[in-house]
Amino acid sequence: MASQYETLAAQIESLLQNPGASAGQDEQVLRRLAEGGRKLSIAFEDRGASLRRIGYTHFQSPLACVGVEAGVFAALAADPSKTFTNAELAEKTGVDPKLLKRLLRYYQSQDMVSQTSHDGYKANNVTLSLGNSDYGASLRFFTKVIAPAAVAMPEFLEKQSYRNPEGVTPGAFHMGHHTDLHPFMWSHSRPEILGLFLPWMNIQREGRPTFFDVLDVERELVQPQGSTSSTPLFVDIGGAMGAQCIAFRKRYPGLVGRVILQDLPQVVDQVKASPLPGFEKIEAEAYDFFTPETVKGAYAYYLRNVLHDWPDAKVVEILTSIKAGMTKDSVVLIDETVLSECCAPWRAVQQDVEMLAVFSASERTEAEWRKLIDEAGLATRDVRRYTEEYEDTVIVAALK
Numbered sequence: 204m205a206s207q208y209e210t211l212a213a214q215i216e217s218l219l220q221n222p223g224a225s226a227g228q229d230e231q232v233l234r235r236l237a238e239g240g241r242k243l244s245i246a247f248e249d250r251g252a253s254l255r256r257i258g259y260t261h262f263q264s265p266l267a268c269v270g271v272e273a274g275v276f277a278a279l280a281a282d283p284s285k286t287f288t289n290a291e292l293a294e295k296t297g298v299d300p301k302l303l304k305r306l307l308r309y310y311q312s313q314d315m316v317s318q319t320s321h322d323g324y325k326a327n328n329v330t331l332s333l334g335n336s337d338y339g340a341s342l343r344f345f346t347k348v349i350a351p352a353a354v355a356m357p358e359f360l361e362k363q364s365y366r367n368p369e370g371v372t373p374g375a376f377h378m379g380h381h382t383d384l385h386p387f388m389w390s391h392s393r394p395e396i397l398g399l400f401l402p403w404m405n406i407q408r409e410g411r412p413t414f415f416d417v418l419d420v421e422r423e424l425v426q427p428q429g430s431t432s433s434t435p436l437f438v439d440i441g442g443a444m445g446a447q448c449i450a451f452r453k454r455y456p457g458l459v460g461r462v463i464l465q466d467l468p469q470v471v472d473q474v475k476a477s478p479l480p481g482f483e484k485i486e487a488e489a490y491d492f493f494t495p496e497t498v499k500g501a502y503a504y505y506l507r508n509v510l511h512d513w514p515d516a517k518v519v520e521i522l523t524s525i526k527a528g529m530t531k532d533s534v535v536l537i538d539e540t541v542l543s544e545c546c547a548p549w550r551a552v553q554q555d556v557e558m559l560a561v562f563s564a565s566e567r568t569e570a571e572w573r574k575l576i577d578e579a580g581l582a583t584r585d586v587r588r589y590t591e592e593y594e595d596t597v598i599v600a601a602l603k
């Protein structure tokens with residue numbers, strides 16, 4: 204009789220034959236399966252396998268970047284039902300067939316593409332992700348901007364004598380990129396890098412719930428007597444291309460009043476030059492959040508993934524700047540990862556080390572957020588989590 208392990212292995216292999224058949228299954232169950240599978244593969248590693256898995260990780264992002272830049276994933280993704288030969292892909296991409304064969308061998312070993320025969324390659328779910336132009340640009344952003352900072356971390360942290368580098372400059376980013384500039388100044392003054400950063404901002408939360416799912420702005424924040432067309436409703440501070448402003452307008456089409464995007468001038472110029480679809484009834488304003496808030500008396504000042512870029516003292520400064528615009532009816536909505544004290548999930552923690560490497564900043568726990576909000580002279584009114592995997596949470600703060 205088959206052991207429990209054999210039966211389970213056969214079931215997993217059968218699922219892997221046709222992963223697309225999972226469509227329509229309970230999302231929670233699929234998540235448990237994916238996470239269980241990931242943990243199981245690590246739990247069964249011997250020490251050589253652990254070393255190789257961790258020690259060779261640095262090839263993944265650069266080689267995926269090669270596949271994006273050479274158009275390998277895009278070529279496969281353009282016709283997902285077709286099986287391509289090496290020669291066909293070499294012709295489409297211009298990559299030397301001998302090199303392409305080695306790249307494809309690596310990609311299939313990392314499940315970035317599927318190999319169906321000795322000379323047959325097909326797109327899978329990972330290829331479709333990397334073959335998408337915004338996702339490909341995001342991958343290039345990680346490889347070109349984040350990776351050099353990550354690689355500099357051992358030297359940086361040793362120099363720090365392993366003290367938490369709260370706001371320290373030069374940080375790992377500066378060492379990795381050989382620059383004195385703040386990461387935002389460095390990236391925003393390079394159009395080619397800004398052109399990779401903004402697509403990443405647009406797609407970073409695609410398919411995830413949003414804070415609107417746990418907080419009804421219309422019912423909970425806007426005064427029932429209503430507002431006029433000049434009332435500021437929602438100010439998205441550091442809102443990049445304004446995806447959340449657009450989401451706000453879509454969610455509350457009947458709400459009368461202003462929706463305003465604020466960001467640095469280079470970003471606002473981009474927004475004005477090529478606005479995202481749906482940006483029509485939204486204002487875009489260049490604003491530096493280290494200066495007093497220029498929009499007075501809005502119902503909601505919203506910051507998503509903004510404060511995590513900054514060390515504690517700067518977060519207090521930013522919140523203090525926003526206070527200059529607030530009235531007793533205003534709230535600040537801080538939409539950030541709120542890390543669990545125990546067993547925080549990998550997607551959330553990954554972002555914390557990214558903040559460490561790039562900004563000498565961090566993701567924070569609820570206690571840490573409450574302390575900072577209090578230091579800025581605001582009161583935490585509510586904390587609502589809306590995803591488990593990323594620990595996405597909206598914190599509602601108001602004047603004390």
Ligand SMILES: C[S@@+](CC[C@H](N)C(=O)[O-])C[C@H]1O[C@@H](n2cnc3c(N)ncnc32)[C@H](O)[C@@H]1O
Pocket residue numbers: 387404405440441442443446465466467470490491492493506507508509512
């Ligand atoms: C990590 S991005 C978050 C973007 C957006 N809120 C989102 O969730 O997609 C941080 C944003 O803060 C902006 N930013 C950085 N420094 C700023 C400053 N001093 N004043 C205003 N915006 C700033 C950046 O240009 C960037 O768009």
